[in-house]
Amino acid sequence: MSADPRSRAQRRRDTEHRLGHDIDVWVASASADGAPYLVPLSFDWDGEALLIATPTDSPTGRNLAATRSVRLGLGHTRDATMIEGEVEVLEIDALPQERGDRFAAQTGFDPRAGHAVPLVPRHPAPRPGLARGERAARPRADARRPLAGLTPG
Amino acid sequence: MSADPRSRAQRRRDTEHRLGHDIDVWVASASADGAPYLVPLSFDWDGEALLIATPTDSPTGRNLAATRSVRLGLGHTRDATMIEGEVEVLEIDALPQERGDRFAAQTGFDPRAGHAVPLVPRHPAPRPGLARGERAARPRADARRPLAGLTPG
Numbered sequence: 001m002s003a004d005p006r007s008r009a010q011r012r013r014d015t016e017h018r019l020g021h022d023i024d025v026w027v028a029s030a031s032a033d034g035a036p037y038l039v040p041l042s043f044d045w046d047g048e049a050l051l052i053a054t055p056t057d058s059p060t061g062r063n064l065a066a067t068r069s070v071r072l073g074l075g076h077t078r079d080a081t082m083i084e085g086e087v088e089v090l091e092i093d094a095l096p097q098e099r100g101d102r103f104a105a106q107t108g109f110d111p112r113a114g115h116a117v118p119l120v121p122r123h124p125a126p127r128p129g130l131a132r133g134e135r136a137a138r139p140r141a142d143a144r145r146p147l148a149g150l151t152p153g
Numbered sequence: 154m155s156a157d158p159r160s161r162a163q164r165r166r167d168t169e170h171r172l173g174h175d176i177d178v179w180v181a182s183a184s185a186d187g188a189p190y191l192v193p194l195s196f197d198w199d200g201e202a203l204l205i206a207t208p209t210d211s212p213t214g215r216n217l218a219a220t221r222s223v224r225l226g227l228g229h230t231r232d233a234t235m236i237e238g239e240v241e242v243l244e245i246d247a248l249p250q251e252r253g254d255r256f257a258a259q260t261g262f263d264p265r266a267g268h269a270v271p272l273v274p275r276h277p278a279p280r281p282g283l284a285r286g287e288r289a290a291r292p293r294a295d296a297r298r299p300l301a302g303l304t305p306g
Contacts, residue, residue, distance in 0.1 A: 034220040036216075
């Protein structure tokens with residue numbers, strides 16, 4: 001991890017590269033009453049939405065359907081890109097065939113073969129604000145800013 | 154990632170090794186009303202509790218103090234160990250000097266130099282049930298079990 005934060009343009013390029021090339025993402029969700037959940041899942045990014053698939057009755061499936069809110073971690077702890085998103089739940093039958101084919105090719109498994117329900121965390125196209133991992137690991141003590149690269153709020 | 158799930162004994166050994174040797178962990182928390190948060194942070198494991206440090210007013214700090222519940226991801230997406238824990242909040246002044254010294258040596262930063270507040274996710278000593286990452290990434294469609302290696306509930 002470089003000591004110098006990346007420029008906004010570089011963060012945007014890095015985020016776009018990860019969205020296009022990475023296969024797995026850390027998916028954090030929460031129940032409506034505040035129980036956190038975290039699991040790594042495969043994803044596909046089509047340039048506008050990030051598609052994941054999980055059973056309706058899994059903790060992640062239940063949480064995302066209930067709160068429609070997700071926080072994603074791409075990459076590794078020392079070079080992470082955090083993405084917050086709103087979730088749109090797609091029933092398996094509503095998944096366009098082309099989107100399903102693309103997901104299967106990208107992730108190596110076909111969500112349509114089982115009882116999976118794809119969930120689409122929606123967020124704007126990659127923008128500088130999406131990449132916030134620069135100060136995340138090995139936080140330094142500094143009373144004037146958070147010790148970790150946390151987003152406000 | 155092996156196609157064969159690790160034995161319980163092997164998972165326990167792997168978890169213990171990671172707790173003793175890894176520096177960073179993915180920390181998932183949630184607000185009381187179900188907004189998920191995720192950030193990578195450095196940690197120290199003393200054999201009984203996993204210590205992290207974050208400002209009182211950071212999203213993670215606020216969430217953990219409010220819900221006392223955390224879910225941690227150790228390792229990488231293809232070889233992950235998930236840990237659920239209860240959180241004990243320690244004010245910075247209550248951190249024993251030896252514990253603070255150990256944390257600083259392990260993580261490379263001293264939480265006592267700033268306004269950090271250590272938070273201790275407590276959970277039992279590593280046991281087989283803590284390591285649940287085997288089927289997490291590249292889930293396979295199988296109607297009889299979750300597509301991802303999720304814990305029940």
